[in-house]
Each structure stands twice: as C-alpha cells, then as structure tokens.
Amino acid sequence: MKHELTLLLKQRSMRVLLCLSLLLTGFSLFNGWQNIRHIHAQITQAQQEETLRKQDYLSHHQHDGTLDAGELGYYQFHNIYYVPAEWSFIALGNRLVIPYIQRIRLLGLQGQLYDGESHHPEYVMLGTFDYAFLLVFFAPLLCIALMHDLKASEQQAQRLLFLQSQLIQPRRFWTNRLISRWLMVTLSFALPLCLFAALQQLSLAPLLQVLAITCLYTLFWSLLCAAVSLHKRALNANFNAMLLTSVWVLLCVVLPNLSQLWLHSRYPLQDGSQIALQHRQWVHGAWDLPKEDTLTPFYALYPQWKDSPPVTERFHWKWYFAFQHMADVKLQPQVAAREDTLMQRDRATGLLAWVLPTGWVQRNLEEIAQSNVTHLLAHRQQIERFHTALRHAVYPFLFEERPFTAEDFQQMPSFESVRAN
Amino acid sequence: MMSLIWKIALNDWRRLWHARIPAMLMLVLMVLWAVAILAAHHHWQDHARNVEEVTQRSQHDWQSQPDRHPHRVSHYGDFVAKPVHPLSVIEPGILDQSGHLVYLEAHRLNSANFNPATEATSLGRFPLITPAMIVQWWIPLFLIMIAYANVTADKMTSILAFMRGNGVPGWAIAGGKWLALFLPLFFLLCVQAVLAFAWSWHSEQVWSRLGMMLLAQSFYIAGWCLLVVTVSWYSRQLHGALLALLICWVCICIIVPRGLANIAQISHPTQPRSEAEYDAETKLRTLGDSHNADDPHFAAFKASILKKYHVSTVEDLPVNYHGLLMQEGERLTTAVYREQQMLHDTQLARQNESIRNWLWLTPALALQYIQMAGSGNDLPHHQAFIRQAEERRYQLIQYLNQIHTFKVQQHDDKNTRVSADFWKKAPRPPVHLSPLSVSKQSILAGFLVLLGWLLLPAYLLFKVSHRL
Numbered sequence: 001m002k003h004e005l006t007l008l009l010k011q012r013s014m015r016v017l018l019c020l021s022l023l024l025t026g027f028s029l030f031n032g033w034q035n036i037r038h039i040h041a042q043i044t045q046a047q048q049e050e051t052l053r054k055q056d057y058l059s060h061h062q063h064d065g066t067l068d069a070g071e072l073g074y075y076q077f078h079n080i081y082y083v084p085a086e087w088s089f090i091a092l093g094n095r096l097v098i099p100y101i102q103r104i105r106l107l108g109l110q111g112q113l114y115d116g117e118s119h120h121p122e123y124v125m126l127g128t129f130d131y132a133f134l135l136v137f138f139a140p141l142l143c144i145a146l147m148h149d150l151k152a153s154e155q156q157a158q159r160l161l162f163l164q165s166q167l168i169q170p171r172r173f174w175t176n177r178l179i180s181r182w183l184m185v186t187l188s189f190a191l192p193l194c195l196f197a198a199l200q201q202l203s204l205a206p207l208l209q210v211l212a213i214t215c216l217y218t219l220f221w222s223l224l225c226a227a228v229s230l231h232k233r234a235l236n237a238n239f240n241a242m243l244l245t246s247v248w249v250l251l252c253v254v255l256p257n258l259s260q261l262w263l264h265s266r267y268p269l270q271d272g273s274q275i276a277l278q279h280r281q282w283v284h285g286a287w288d289l290p291k292e293d294t295l296t297p298f299y300a301l302y303p304q305w306k307d308s309p310p311v312t313e314r315f316h317w318k319w320y321f322a323f324q325h326m327a328d329v330k331l332q333p334q335v336a337a338r339e340d341t342l343m344q345r346d347r348a349t350g351l352l353a354w355v356l357p358t359g360w361v362q363r364n365l366e367e368i369a370q371s372n373v374t375h376l377l378a379h380r381q382q383i384e385r386f387h388t389a390l391r392h393a394v395y396p397f398l399f400e401e402r403p404f405t406a407e408d409f410q411q412m413p414s415f416e417s418v419r420a421n
Numbered sequence: 422m423m424s425l426i427w428k429i430a431l432n433d434w435r436r437l438w439h440a441r442i443p444a445m446l447m448l449v450l451m452v453l454w455a456v457a458i459l460a461a462h463h464h465w466q467d468h469a470r471n472v473e474e475v476t477q478r479s480q481h482d483w484q485s486q487p488d489r490h491p492h493r494v495s496h497y498g499d500f501v502a503k504p505v506h507p508l509s510v511i512e513p514g515i516l517d518q519s520g521h522l523v524y525l526e527a528h529r530l531n532s533a534n535f536n537p538a539t540e541a542t543s544l545g546r547f548p549l550i551t552p553a554m555i556v557q558w559w560i561p562l563f564l565i566m567i568a569y570a571n572v573t574a575d576k577m578t579s580i581l582a583f584m585r586g587n588g589v590p591g592w593a594i595a596g597g598k599w600l601a602l603f604l605p606l607f608f609l610l611c612v613q614a615v616l617a618f619a620w621s622w623h624s625e626q627v628w629s630r631l632g633m634m635l636l637a638q639s640f641y642i643a644g645w646c647l648l649v650v651t652v653s654w655y656s657r658q659l660h661g662a663l664l665a666l667l668i669c670w671v672c673i674c675i676i677v678p679r680g681l682a683n684i685a686q687i688s689h690p691t692q693p694r695s696e697a698e699y700d701a702e703t704k705l706r707t708l709g710d711s712h713n714a715d716d717p718h719f720a721a722f723k724a725s726i727l728k729k730y731h732v733s734t735v736e737d738l739p740v741n742y743h744g745l746l747m748q749e750g751e752r753l754t755t756a757v758y759r760e761q762q763m764l765h766d767t768q769l770a771r772q773n774e775s776i777r778n779w780l781w782l783t784p785a786l787a788l789q790y791i792q793m794a795g796s797g798n799d800l801p802h803h804q805a806f807i808r809q810a811e812e813r814r815y816q817l818i819q820y821l822n823q824i825h826t827f828k829v830q831q832h833d834d835k836n837t838r839v840s841a842d843f844w845k846k847a848p849r850p851p852v853h854l855s856p857l858s859v860s861k862q863s864i865l866a867g868f869l870v871l872l873g874w875l876l877l878p879a880y881l882l883f884k885v886s887h888r889l
C-alpha cells in the first residue's frame with residue numbers, strides 16, 4: 001500500500017493533477033464562503049438600517065404622538081431576510097437567485113412575493129463555483145484520469161504478463177492499487193474541507209456528513225472505473241477512457257436533464273404570471289364592487305370586528321386592507337396547488353436521486369446547505385407568517401379606529417421576532 | 422499543393438473510419454444532440470406559451486375594464502411579458518434567470534419577476550443541455566477523444582519522420598490533419614444552422630443572427646481542432662497528450678467561466694434591489710411631496726400653472742389641477758427611478774468589464790456571449806426589454822394623467838368615472854425583441870477573443886510543424 005502510494009506520487013502528471021485538485025477545492029470553498037459572507041454582510045447592514053428607517057418613519061409620519069394605521073400599512077416596508085445557514089457555502093443552490101433581502105408591506109402578499117433580485121443574470125446562469133459543483137463534476141474526471149488504465153498501462157509497458165505471474169494474491173494487489181488511488185482523490189477533496197472547517201470552527205456533524213458524501217461518491221466512481229479498467233479484456237486505455245467519459249457525460253449531464261424534462265412534464269406547474277394577473281384582478285376589481293362584497297367575507301374570517309363602525313364614506317383604509325387580504329385568500333387554492341406541485345417535483349427528485357448518484361450528491365449537499373426548493377418554500381411560509389403577524393398587529397387599530405401611538409409602533413412585529421417563534 | 426493536403430486529410434478519414442471508436446463517439450454526439458434539441462424545444466415552448474398567455478390575458482383584462490377613474494386605471498396597471506426569439510431553441514441564455522413579467526403601474530418601477538430558476542429542484546443545478554452547449558462543451562470533448570493521438574501516434578511509429586523525409590512539408594501535414602478534423606464538424610454545424618433556419622425563417626434578423634452564430638461556432642471549433650493537432654504534435658506520449666488536452670478542456674469550458682463569473686460577483690457586488698428601492702424613495706422625498714400644499718417645489722409648480730392659465734385659484738382652472746399634479750409627479754418619480762435603473766446598469770456593466778478583461782482565458786465563454794446575443798437572450802437584450810417596458814409605462818401613465826386633467830371635472834374629481842373607451846384607445850405599444858445591435862459590445866469582444874483563439878494555436882502549430 002505504502003509502496004503503491006509512493007509509486008503514484010512519483011509520477012509528475014499525477015502530482016500536477018492532485019495539486020490542481022487541491023487548489024480547485026480550496027478555491028471552491030473560498031468562493032462559496034465569500035458569497036455567503038457577502039450575503040451576511042448585506043443582511044447585517046440592512047438590519048442596522050432598518051432600525052434607523054423605522055425611527056425615520058416615526059419622525060416623519062407622527063402627528064401629535066400618533067400615527068395613521070392605514071398610512072403605516074401602505075407606506076411602511078418591512079425587511080425580510082433569507083439568512084444562509086452555517087454550511088450554506090458548500091452548495092449555494094438557489095441562494096444566488098432568491099433575493100436575500102425583500103421588502104414587504106401590508107398590501108396583498110401575492111403581489112410582492114415573487115420579485116426578482118437584481119443580480120447579474122448572466123452570471124447566475126453560468127452557475128456557481130462551489131464545493132458541490134466541483135465534487136459532482138470534477139471528482140469523477142479525476143477518478144477517470146487516475147484509474148482508467150489500471151491494467152492497460154501495465155499492458156502498454158509490456159509488464160502485465162510478468163506482473164501476473166509474480167503475484168501471489170492478485171486480488172489484493174489490484175485492490176491496493178485501487179484503494180491508494182481512491183484515497184488520493186478523496187483526500188484532495190477532504191483535506192481542504194477539513195482544514196477550512198477547522199479554520200472557521202464550523203460545527204462537526206455537517207462536516208462529517210459532507211465527508212461521508214464525498215467518500216461515497218468518489219468510491220462509487222472508483223468502483224466504476226475499476227469495473228471497467230480491471231476487466232479481463234480491458235487492455236486498451238483509450239477505449240476505457242472514452243467509455244468512462246461517456247458514462248460521466250451521461251450521469252452528469254444527460255440523465256439529470258432528461259430527468260428534469262420528465263419531471264416537468266409529469267408535474268406541470270402553473271406559471272407564476274397567472275397568479276400575478278389574477279391577483280391584480282382581485283385587488284383592483286374590488287374598487288368597483290359594493291363594499292359589503294368585500295367586508296362580509298372578511299368579517300366571516302374575523303368575526304371579532306364585524307360590529308366595528310361600518311364604512312360609509314367613499315374610502316376607508318379598513319376596506320382597502322380588507323380587499324387586499326381577500327385577494328390573497330381567494331388566491332390561496334392556486335398558490336397551494338403550485339406549492340404542492342413544487343413539493344411533488346422535489347419528492348420525485350428525491351426518488352430519482354436514489355438511482356442517479358450525481359443527483360443524490362447534489363441534493364444531499366443542498367440539504368446540508370439548506371438551499372434547496374424545500375427551503376425556499378419554508379422561507380415563503382415564514383414570510384406568510386410574518387405578514388399575518390403584521391396584519392394582526394395593525395388590524396385592531398384599523399377596525400376599532402384606535403389611535404396608533406409611537407409606543408404601539410415599537411411593539412410591531414419584525415421578521416426576526418416572528419421567525420424565532 | 423492543395424491536392425497534397427487533401428490526400429493527407431483523406432488518409433486521416435480512412436484511418437478514423439477503420440478505428441471504430443470515432444464512429445461510436447459520433448453516434449453518442451448525435452444522440453446528445455437529439456436530446457438537446459428535444460430539451461431545448463420543450464424549454465422554448467414553455468416560455469413562448471407563457472408569453473403568449475400573459476400577453477393575451479393582460480390584453481383581455483385591459484380591454485374589459487369598466488368605466489373608471491383614470492388614476493385607478495393607472496394603479497390597475499399593465500403587464501408586459503418578455504418576448505422570446507425562436508433561436509432561443511439553440512441558446513436559452515438567461516431566459517430562466519432574468520424573470521419574464523413586468524408589472525407597469527403609476528409611481529413605481531417594478532422589476533421583472535417570476536424567474537423559474539428560483540423554483541428549480543437540485544436537478545436544475547445541472548447545466549442545461551442545449552444545442553449551444555453541445556457546440557461549446559461536447560464537440561471539443563469528443564474532438565479531444567477522437568484526435569489526441571492524431572500526430573503523436575505518427576510520431577511514435579515514425580510515420581511522421583518518414584513523411585518529412587520524403588519531402589512532404591510540415592505545414593501541409595498540419596493543414597491536412599486540421600482539415601480532416603474540422604470539415605466533418607463544420608458540416609455538422611452547417612446542418613444545425615440549416616435546421617435552425619428552417620425552424621425560424623420567419624423571425625426577425627434571422628439571417629444576421631444565425632450567420633453570426635455559425636461564424637462564431639466555426640471559429641471556435643476551428644480553434645479547438647488547431648489546438649488538438651498542436652498539442653498532439655508537441656506530445657511525446659499518448660496519455661500526456663490526452664491529459665494536457667483534457668485539462669485545457671476542463672479549464673476553458675467549465676472552471677474558468679464559472680470562476681470568472683463568481684469573482685466578478687464578489688469583487689463588484691450589486692446593490693440588493695430592496696436597498697436600491699429604498700434609496701429611490703429617499704431621493705423622491707427630497708424632490709417634494711405632491712400631497713403637501715407647503716412643499717416648495719409644488720408651490721412653485723402651482724404658481725406657474727396659475728400664471729399660465731391667468732387665474733388666481735386652482736378652482737378657477739379650466740382643467741383638473743390634480744391631473745396636472747399627477748403629470749408633474751410622474752415626471753419626477755420617473756426621472757428618479759430611471760436614474761436608479763442606470764445606476765444598477767452601471768453596476769452590471771462594471772461586472773461585465775471585469776469579466777471581459779479575462780475573457781481571453783476562455784473562448785467558450787466568448788462563444789457563449791455571441792450565441793446568447795444571437796438568440797436574443799443576453800443581458801443587453803434584457804436591459805433593452807426593461808427600457809422598452811419602462812417607456813411604455815411612462816407613456817401609458819401620462820396618457821391616463823392627461824385624461825385625468827382634461828376629462829375629469831375638478832369639483833367632483835373623486836366620484837367621476839370616465840368612459841371605458843379611453844382605456845381601449847390607450848397607447849400600449851407592443852414590446853418587441855430588440856435588434857442585434859444592442860449587444861454590439863459583447864459580440865465584438867467575443868469575436869476578438871475567438872480570433873485570438875484561432876491565431877495562437879495556428880502560430881504554435883506552424884512553428885512546431887517546421888521542427889525536424
């Protein structure tokens with residue numbers, strides 16, 4: 001074994017390849033980390049500014065120590081943060097597309113939920129350079145480069161017959177050869193990772209998970225390479241390399257694409273634009289309806305205010321916010337159906353991942369990094385909870401027409417406080 | 422001399438034909454291509470259908486509005502969907518990442534929303550397989566597989582020395598070997614272009630778009646063929662040639678484009694949209710508040726209006742003062758929002774610039790820029806779309822404000838409803854795909870890099886082929 005390793009490291013091309021791999025792994029970790037750090041920095045800054053802005057709002061809109069609850073609902077924006085998890089740098093997933101800071105006000109939620117972030121779309125399209133990407137795409141290539149000619153190289157050097165006649169335990173010899181190469185590949189990924197985790201003092205459990213995934217994945221490719229290159233008649237290195245590369249293309253590109261195609265036709269998703277159009281119809285159509293049409297169903301949801309003073313004048317904030325909310329309520333079945341489809345797609349991806357190793361690795365790393373579509377949906381639910389808390393905090397003042405004091409303003413829920421519950 | 426090059430090329434083809442591996446690889450390539458066309462067509466159809474649906478539905482919704490107050494209509498707003506070019510079948514570019522719907526309303530500049538990329542599962546993180554991707558990634562890879570031994574093997578069996586000894590000039594051998602690799606692939610590219618043309622012959626600028634794409638693709642593939650022959654000529658060992666070429670491929674096609682994009686994002690981060698919106702609102706507050714009677718800007722505005730109509734109070738005006746106020750307000754807010762948009766565009770331009778400085782490292786990315794521009798799915802096209810949508814928004818809102826000014830009686834402003842005929846006649850110019858010239862810069866940069874990509878390996882090959 002030791003002998004094998006020294007033999008391996010004596011070849012210059014192997015050393016170059018392993019150094020390249022170490023370097024790239026280090027860079028991928030650094031890059032992912034920088035991205036996440038940037039998100040953290042932006043969020044911290046936005047949080048600090050949010051408190052200032054609240055003070056600012058208070059000083060601008062205060063009349064004799066009270067605020068107009070209706071104006072507050074219309075003009076005051078509240079920040080929503082999509083905070084990365086500790087290990088998010090490992091697989092950036094959808095974090096680069098989803099806005100990490102969003103602003104929500106008391107109007108209908110569905111009109112506000114889907115705004116895009118102002119990233120450079122071309123670079124989001126090119127994809128991220130993170131550990132997950134490197135592992136899924138590059139590790140197999142490394143395995144192929146190191147292991148496609150286990151037997152064939154000996155044959156080419158016209159040593160194979162001699163070697164076979166010398167071996168007492170041929171199985172053990174080839175296993176050693178394989179394990180030493182697998183070890184090199186795995187270490188070139190695991191070492192930078194461990195070092196990085198130690199430097200940043202990251203928690204251990206996810207590290208172990210990531211390491212386990214890395215080992216399993218490289219083992220899978222090593223075994224695949226061995227199956228091809230240790231075959232009795234596999235004496236042509238070129239043929240092995242091509243066969244393995246074809247398998248790589250199949251597993252890393254063709255099958256994921258075909259699976260996604262299948263997924264999309266199996267679980268068709270209503271386009272989000274339909275929600276936006278429908279939402280506008282509900283919200284703006286309400287202006288032309290008699291006020292009872294909005295308020296009666298609204299009071300059915302909130303019976304505690306059905307005896308509040310009736311709306312007689314042309315405009316009243318409570319009617320306005322009631323129809324904003326009723327649009328969301330009416331859209332709920334569509335939104336739920338959409339979320340359902342997304343969950344079904346995710347579950348189907350999970351099932352596919354059991355037969356598609358590349359998909360399995362990507363999915364599990366994103367699970368650890370919390371940057372998958374399930375986390376997006378959970379985040380949207382948090383936004384919804386926050387929006388509800390906000391409405392419930394402002395409604396009493398609107399419907400009972402109570403004055404909204406500066407002190408009440410300080411008691412308003414913030415996204416953080418709702419998230420903690 | 423041409424016949425000599427031909428002879429060498431023909432000989433190479435004969436050899437490729439007898440070794441069965443290249444035929445197998447070609448077959449795999451064809452299968453890949455078929456899958457790509459299937460996937461890309463599905464993808465395009467999805468988008469085209471959405472755009473169609475949104476456009477129809479928003480048209481219908483708009484036309485079926487009842488009599489309303491004009492300001493209500495301007496808040497009701499309008500939707501525009503981003504048009505897609507049929508050539509998106511070759512390269513969907515940023516279709517999934519940029520969002521495809523913009524809501525146009527008064528006093529606000531909304532971003533494009535609903536980008537499908539956010540809602541993709543982990544499978545969405547794998548690179549999309551498209552015809553453009555085949556040219557960019559897979560043809561070079563298969564080329565390497567087929568031809569890395571191209572000259573090295575001749576060297577090892579001394580055939581090369583024998584040929585040179587018989588007086589065949591080095592450049593003829595190099596030319597023949599290159600031609601043997603390039604011609605079949607060029608033929609495939611032409612087939613793709615013809616198919617794409619048959620598919621989209623009725624679309625705008627299809628000749629220039631497709632022609633440009635074919636030219637760039639040929640440059641790119643020709644460069645790879647040159648590189649393969651050159652590396653093969655330099656190498657003494659077969660696996661050395663393969664390894665060197667594979668490392669080139671991994672760096673050029675996969676690692677450098679992603680690395681560059683990420684570095685650009687880290688070194689020139691964009692401002693989050695929420696912050697940009699807040700900045701715009703702060704600026705708006707300093708401009709003046711149209712609801713505040715004592716506001717200096719609007720006080721001056723009021724004075725100028727009164728003077729213009731030679732009246733002493735707002736009530737005596739022959740037109741509706743609120744409408745005038747709305748027009749002025751819209752003019753001011755639009756200026757601020759457009760300035761904010763410009764700021765954002767400059768941030769993106771700075772990122773672009775930082776990438777273009779390093780574009781020579783990766784001709785694959787250069788080709789991608791050209792293909793994205795050709796299919797109308799790159800950033801400049803998207804920005805042009807946003808500008809068009811914003812132009813339409815401003816026109817529409819100001820039209821509504823005009824109606825507010827001239828058709829709504831001032832004394833009964835809030836209770837007036839204006840005939841729905843006015844909405845039906847509102848200016849809502851259709852949003853078109855922008856001409857190719859919007860992405861002139863990225864096309865130029867791309868072609869410059871591709872030209873370098875042709876010249877450098879050609880020079881090296883010329884040099885090495887003269888070695889004895």
